Amino acid sequence: MSIIALDDDDDFRQFITLQLEADGHEVRTAATPEQLEASIEERMPDLVLLDMQMGRVTGDQVLATLRRRWPRLCVIVITGYPSLDSMRQTFKQDAFDYLAKPFSAAELRRVLAQAAAAFNLGQRPQDRLRAELGRQVRLARTQRGPTGWTLKDLCDASGVSVSQISSIERGAHLPSLESLMTLAAALDAQPSTWLAAAGF
Numbered sequence: 552m553s554i555i556a557l558d559d560d561d562d563f564r565q566f567i568t569l570q571l572e573a574d575g576h577e578v579r580t581a582a583t584p585e586q587l588e589a590s591i592e593e594r595m596p597d598l599v600l601l602d603m604q605m606g607r608v609t610g611d612q613v614l615a616t617l618r619r620r621w622p623r624l625c626v627i628v629i630t631g632y633p634s635l636d637s638m639r640q641t642f643k644q645d646a647f648d649y650l651a652k653p654f655s656a657a658e659l660r661r662v663l664a665q666a667a668a669a670f671n672l673g674q675r676p677q678d679r680l681r682a683e684l685g686r687q688v689r690l691a692r693t694q695r696g697p698t699g700w701t702l703k704d705l706c707d708a709s710g711v712s713v714s715q716i717s718s719i720e721r722g723a724h725l726p727s728l729e730s731l732m733t734l735a736a737a738l739d740a741q742p743s744t745w746l747a748a749a750g751f
Contacts, residue, residue: 558602595750603630683749685722709737
């Protein structure tokens, strides 16, 4: 996976880089929230490891910014001062999981494996795009109207065949630009929102 770790402790950044690279991940580190945001803008990672205690800026503030700018980005929170209240706050802000320092290599691997399975991480960009566009189309269809639309309803509204819509929703194939625009128009959705959710 492509991972960015934000931590103001240089020793920890070195430790996490060595650990993750040894497991075959591509790792970038950031010492400040500004460096983190610049790194994400340069190239979207699969996952962010976020330290919660960083002096002048709290992890909560950084997490709120990440949620606002990249709502689908998988974030795992790391802290040296775990508490029940901080855990509740973290999960309210939609972090995937929570690691308390010091943690073992096995704990880190376990959390990363769970995140990879939950978010389909570590795939090629086109695989992620195909899976996320399928999810977005399915979500928009099931939220259409008071009871949601069936595949046939969307077929009737868009002119795209039921089998093609089903294949797109399962992530079996990437829709053409024309099909994507047609489905989005029928669902009163913005294709740019769907692409952004996939990190593009």
